[in-house]
Amino acid sequence: MFILGPGPVLTAAQGPITFNKHIAPILNEYCAPCHRPGESGPFPLLTYQDAKKHARQLAVVTKSRYMPPWLPEPGYGKFQDERRLSDAQIAVLERWVTAGEPQGDPADIPAPPKFTEGWQLGQPDLILTIAKPFALRADGEDVYRNLIFPARLDGFHYVKAIEIRVGNNKLVHHANVLIDREHTARALDGRDGQPGFAGMDLQIESEKFDPDGHFLFWKPGTVPFAEPDGMAWRMDDGTDLVLNMHLQPSGKSELVQPRIGLYFSDKPPLLRPMLIQLENDGAIDIPPGAASFQVSDDFTLPVDVRVLGVYPHAHYLGKDLQGFATLPDGTKKPLIWIRHWDQNWQAVFRYQDPIFLPKGTKLSLRYEYDNSDNNQANPNHPPKRVLAGNRAVDEMGHLWVQVLPAVTDAQGSESARLSIQESLMRSKLGKSPQDFSANYNLGAVLVSRGRYQDAEVSLRAAVRIDPANPTATNSLGAALQALGRVDEAVALFRESLRLRPDYPSAHYNLGNALLSQGQFEPAIANFREILRADPKDVPALEKLVTALNAQGNEFARTGKLTDAMECFREIVERNPDDADAYTNLGSAYAIRGDLAEAARNFERALQIEPGHEVARKNLERVRQDLLRRKK
Numbered sequence: 006m007f008i009l010g011p012g013p014v015l016t017a018a019q020g021p022i023t024f025n026k027h028i029a030p031i032l033n034e035y036c037a038p039c040h041r042p043g044e045s046g047p048f049p050l051l052t053y054q055d056a057k058k059h060a061r062q063l064a065v066v067t068k069s070r071y072m073p074p075w076l077p078e079p080g081y082g083k084f085q086d087e088r089r090l091s092d093a094q095i096a097v098l099e100r101w102v103t104a105g106e107p108q109g110d111p112a113d114i115p116a117p118p119k120f121t122e123g124w125q126l127g128q129p130d131l132i133l134t135i136a137k138p139f140a141l142r143a144d145g146e147d148v149y150r151n152l153i154f155p156a157r158l159d160g161f162h163y164v165k166a167i168e169i170r171v172g173n174n175k176l177v178h179h180a181n182v183l184i185d186r187e188h189t190a191r192a193l194d195g196r197d198g199q200p201g202f203a204g205m206d207l208q209i210e211s212e213k214f215d216p217d218g219h220f221l222f223w224k225p226g227t228v229p230f231a232e233p234d235g236m237a238w239r240m241d242d243g244t245d246l247v248l249n250m251h252l253q254p255s256g257k258s259e260l261v262q263p264r265i266g267l268y269f270s271d272k273p274p275l276l277r278p279m280l281i282q283l284e285n286d287g288a289i290d291i292p293p294g295a296a297s298f299q300v301s302d303d304f305t306l307p308v309d310v311r312v313l314g315v316y317p318h319a320h321y322l323g324k325d326l327q328g329f330a331t332l333p334d335g336t337k338k339p340l341i342w343i344r345h346w347d348q349n350w351q352a353v354f355r356y357q358d359p360i361f362l363p364k365g366t367k368l369s370l371r372y373e374y375d376n377s378d379n380n381q382a383n384p385n386h387p388p389k390r391v392l393a394g395n396r397a398v399d400e401m402g403h404l405w406v407q408v409l410p411a412v413t414d415a416q417g418s419e420s421a422r423l424s425i426q427e428s429l430m431r432s433k434l435g436k437s438p439q440d441f442s443a444n445y446n447l448g449a450v451l452v453s454r455g456r457y458q459d460a461e462v463s464l465r466a467a468v469r470i471d472p473a474n475p476t477a478t479n480s481l482g483a484a485l486q487a488l489g490r491v492d493e494a495v496a497l498f499r500e501s502l503r504l505r506p507d508y509p510s511a512h513y514n515l516g517n518a519l520l521s522q523g524q525f526e527p528a529i530a531n532f533r534e535i536l537r538a539d540p541k542d543v544p545a546l547e548k549l550v551t552a553l554n555a556q557g558n559e560f561a562r563t564g565k566l567t568d569a570m571e572c573f574r575e576i577v578e579r580n581p582d583d584a585d586a587y588t589n590l591g592s593a594y595a596i597r598g599d600l601a602e603a604a605r606n607f608e609r610a611l612q613i614e615p616g617h618e619v620a621r622k623n624l625e626r627v628r629q630d631l632l633r634r635k636k
């Protein structure tokens with residue numbers, strides 16, 4: 006596949022190798038994206054003078070394949086935007102240096118590369134910022150920082166791309182964005198007096214099964230990835246984005262105030278990918294000095310999928326990282342092989358063509374770690390025992406595989422996603438049965454699949470492992486409520502609210518359960534509690550109206566008409582366009598004998614909905630009574 010040794014460009018007929026003819030095109034394409042002012046490279050590589058100044062170094066770093074940074078081994082997955090020099094190009098660079106770096110004929114010099122300044126994808130539709138910059142110290146070890154960007158949107162949007170601008174690209178090696186719909190990260194924000202919080206890896210807890218199947222990854226020197234049509238993701242008002250950054254001190258202290266640019270799409274998502282995480286962090290316990298410590302994980306696909314991309318991840322001790330698939334017929338397909346891991350150059354790798362994998366295919370991770378003194382990246386000299394964890398001195402071994410269920414209809418795709426999630430959680434529990442989030446997530450997915458009895462088992466396990474977790478307690482209540490065990494459910498919702506008094510979902514569930522028991526007053530109080538925090542919460546509003554209505558009818562039935570009127574009046578206030586609400590209020594007035602007021606309300610109902618039968622009949626009757634009274 007690759008031309009070994011001197012390629013066709015090196016034939017004598019084409020004359021000597023010169024900068025203008027042979028070297029500039031290579032530098033423009035492979036080096037200049039980073040080696041230019043404002044980008045991550047330590048010096049520019051744009052002109053002959055630039056190249057000459059670093060000539061020897063260029064030959065050395067390209068020959069060792071340190072530059073341009075590109076980790077995957079050729080022949081193990083065909084990736085988009087492969088930034089890898091051929092052996093022939095490397096030989097050309099070396100020969101140019103050996104020949105004394107001739108500049109060549111000015112007529113040969115190619116047009117300079119064109120770069121877009123500022124936002125690479127054009128002006129974003131929305132730019133998110135943080136209020137206060139993060140102060141990065143002048144020197145010392147790399148810094149891993151998570152910053153929280155609250156997003157205010159008008160309703161929701163479909164996001165097709167994100168771009169991160171940090172101001173100084175030299176400071177940031179790479180960044181990941183996590184979507185935090187339930188503000189779980191906020192509790193950690195600013196505890197050390199600086200915006201955000203420390204940590205190399207980050208997990209966001211989520212209440213529902215709604216996995217985000219997108220790699221929101223960014224690194225300097227690349228044009229951000231825009232999702233194809235139909236693969237945007239939905240972002241709602243009030244969502245937090247958490248930016249997880251790997252920062253490198255520059256020698257002077259710097260203020261870092263990144264901005265996240267969001268690009269919207271008007272096309273709703275039709276294709277919803279998923280991220281399958283292979284890992285076995287529980288097995289990471291690397292003795293000091295171990296030069297090839299191995300970790301493995303396997304996961305069997307429960308459905309047909311297409312693999313879109315992979316994101317391998319390890320920290321400083323990672324050495325040889327392999328991912329592959331074994332098809333049901335035994336065929337082995339490589340996904341990626343990185344022979345010399347360097348966590349500084351980690352990236353998301355997207356395939357040129359998606360890889361189809363049938364149901365029953367086994368995905369495998371085989372990672373090797375070097376905790377010896379020979380590993381220059383080892384943070385410990387002499388080496389120490391290293392366990393899994395999210396600090397830079399801990400280790401990790403993840404392979405994220407982005408897959409798209411290979412079915413075309415939305416229903417089939419959703420059910421495929423649920424079965425992938427179920428298999429993933431079961432696989433996790435096989436490795437660590439006491440994993441809280443695996444138990445919780447399995448329970449959540451079983452609830453989504455309507456398997457409440459099975460869900461109860463998993464959610465009970467989650468609550469047993471972490472009895473102080475309001476989310477798990479609330480979800481267990483919801484499963485029992487679905488099984489018709491309302492009293493038990495009510496007790497769990499109350500417990501969840503004891504653990505977290507402002508928890509909207511538990512208020513909603515408790516309100517609902519009480520409503521089903523005919524306990525209108527406390528039900529209404531719970532819906533009001535949600536609306537106090539967020540007056541625009543539509544489901545809570547609807548439930549409040551239902552509860553008020555039920556209570557109003559109850560009052561009307563038992564003759565407490567003033568109270569009924571209160572309820573109906575409030576409903577009218579909250580729903581000025583609801584013909585039913587006016588009809589109810591009118592009826593209450595009629596029963597109380599206030600016929601004029603009753604007629605006014607029926608008329609209002611008919612203005613809104615001219616075909617409203619009940620309002621029309623009631624209005625007729627009330628008008629007749631009014632006439633009779635006059636006589």
Ligand code: HEC
Nearest residue numbers: 035036038039045046047059062063066072073074225226
């Ligand atoms: C993705 C961005 C990127 C690309 C593409 C890139 N570089 Fe670099 N380069 C860097 C960064 C960042 C550094 C400094 C950090 C380091 O040395 O790891 C660097 C460092 C270097 C160094 C100094 C190494 C040392 O040991 O101090 C040389 C020489 C170099 N690059 C040459 C090249 C050449 C030649 C190319 C193209 C064939 C290239 N780079 C492509 C980002 C890039």
